[in-house]
Amino acid sequence: MHYQSYTQYQHGDASVIGVLITNLGTPDAPTKQALKPYLKEFLSDPRVVEPPPARWLWRLILNGIILNTRPAKSAEAYKTVWDSEGPGAPLLNISQRQVDAIADNVKPHLKTRVEFELGMRYGNPSIASALQKLQAKGCQKILVLPLYPQYAGATTASTFDAVNAELMKWRWVPEMRTINQYYRHPGYIDALANSITEYQAEHGKPDLLVMSYHGIPQRYWDNGDSYPCNCHLTSRLVAEKLGLSKDEYKVTFQSRFGKEPWVQPYTDETMMSLPKQGIKNIQVICPGFSADCLETIEEIGEENYEYFEEAGGEKFGYIKCLNDRADHTSALADLVLQHLQGWDVIVDDEDLAKVKVNAKALGAENA
Numbered sequence: 057m058h059y060q061s062y063t064q065y066q067h068g069d070a071s072v073i074g075v076l077i078t079n080l081g082t083p084d085a086p087t088k089q090a091l092k093p094y095l096k097e098f099l100s101d102p103r104v105v106e107p108p109p110a111r112w113l114w115r116l117i118l119n120g121i122i123l124n125t126r127p128a129k130s131a132e133a134y135k136t137v138w139d140s141e142g143p144g145a146p147l148l149n150i151s152q153r154q155v156d157a158i159a160d161n162v163k164p165h166l167k168t169r170v171e172f173e174l175g176m177r178y179g180n181p182s183i184a185s186a187l188q189k190l191q192a193k194g195c196q197k198i199l200v201l202p203l204y205p206q207y208a209g210a211t212t213a214s215t216f217d218a219v220n221a222e223l224m225k226w227r228w229v230p231e232m233r234t235i236n237q238y239y240r241h242p243g244y245i246d247a248l249a250n251s252i253t254e255y256q257a258e259h260g261k262p263d264l265l266v267m268s269y270h271g272i273p274q275r276y277w278d279n280g281d282s283y284p285c286n287c288h289l290t291s292r293l294v295a296e297k298l299g300l301s302k303d304e305y306k307v308t309f310q311s312r313f314g315k316e317p318w319v320q321p322y323t324d325e326t327m328m329s330l331p332k333q334g335i336k337n338i339q340v341i342c343p344g345f346s347a348d349c350l351e352t353i354e355e356i357g358e359e360n361y362e363y364f365e366e367a368g369g370e371k372f373g374y375i376k377c378l379n380d381r382a383d384h385t386s387a388l389a390d391l392v393l394q395h396l397q398g399w400d401v402i403v404d405d406e407d408l409a410k411v412k413v414n415a416k417a418l419g420a421e422n423a
């Protein structure tokens with residue numbers, strides 16, 4: 057085994073902190089050809105599709121059926137959202153803006169040099185390549201922030217698997233910290249409440265506020281995943297902040313995949329049934345997605361909107377994800393600073409001025 061070093065160690069190297077910010081990932085292009093390897097990587101992850109008793113059977117279904125049908129269908133869906141947030145995939149563009157804004161918020165509070173990189177769990181830029189860039193910049197301590205507010209094995213744990221798989225190849229393994237979740241961080245809850253209040257100031261109040269989260273199979277919850285509980289908790293905290301009673305909001309789960317039961321109630325079935333109950337004016341927000349992506353823009357804003365209208369719904373408002381709103385990125389910066397405690401000392405303005413002068417003299421990049 058040959059262990060990798062991306063830089064040659066030199067005596068007296070300054071300590072640099074790395075912050076790796078991750079999200080799920082997205083294909084390189086909205087085409088069948090680009091979707092196939094992306095979905096293969098995604099759906100081969102045992103954290104996403106937890107091994108059914110016969111793993112060989114899943115491989116057969118994946119390679120024989122799903123990867124021959126789904127790429128074309130998904131590519132069509134991706135085409136409808138492509139370029140909606142600048143050229144390319146919305147998730148990638150928004151994530152890069154988030155990383156830049158978090159970095160801008162964090163850097164002035166630190167005296168140690170800090171480097172930020174974006175890594176995607178599937179597709180590009182990969183987590184491995186982002187970690188390699190951090191190592192090349194001399195980061196000996198790395199904090200990992202997956203942009204999933206609620207921990208799930210399928211997302212957060214899978215991210216840490218990818219990080220650990222890369223570190224297993226390194227000669228120098230950095231000091232590592234991870235942020236598992238932030239579903240009740242006050243800044244995150246405030247940002248959600250602010251974005252709802254702002255939307256309603258412009259569009260009025262609905263009969264019902266639907267908070268739709270990406271689902272997971274019911275089996276994962278039964279086996280101990282905390283994800284659905286924390287989706288409910290985030291929702292309750294947002295509702296409390298807005299003064300909503302229990303019948304003014306509803307939590308649902310979207311993006312079902314495969315035949316087994318997923319956590320309920322399902323978003324699509326809810327959309328089809330609400331108008332029959334006399335609820336014809338709704339607003340939908342997706343608090344579990346930190347950035348707009350296929351699952352929000354297309355699945356909620358287009359597909360579920362249609363289900364609701366076809367069932368007799370009259371007014372449907374989609375409230376965007378928090379994306380790079382200033383209150384969101386400053387909440388995430390606050391989270392990063394909290395987790396950097398002890399790796400750096402938060403300094404007052406006078407100290408900071410001195411440190412900047414010193415760092416400049418040393419030629420540090422972010423002085």
Ligand SMILES: C=CC1=C(C)c2cc3[nH]c(cc4nc(cc5[nH]c(cc1n2)c(C)c5CCC(=O)O)C(CCC(=O)O)=C4C)c(C)c3C=C
Nearest residue numbers: 080081082083104130147208210211270272313349350351
């Ligand atoms: C097969 C099972 C899946 C599980 C379990 C799952 C969990 C899960 N996913 C997200 C967030 C996102 N998922 C996205 C796309 C997506 N998800 C699945 C399947 C599972 N997800 C598939 C097959 C796809 C690809 C698109 C498609 O073909 O429909 C995305 C969007 C990516 C984008 O490019 O825009 C996100 C984000 C969470 C939070 C989660 C569990 C908590």
Ligand SMILES: [Fe+2]
Nearest residue numbers: 080270311351
């Ligand atoms: Fe998903």
Ligand SMILES: [Fe+2]
Nearest residue numbers: 311350351355
């Ligand atoms: Fe979907």
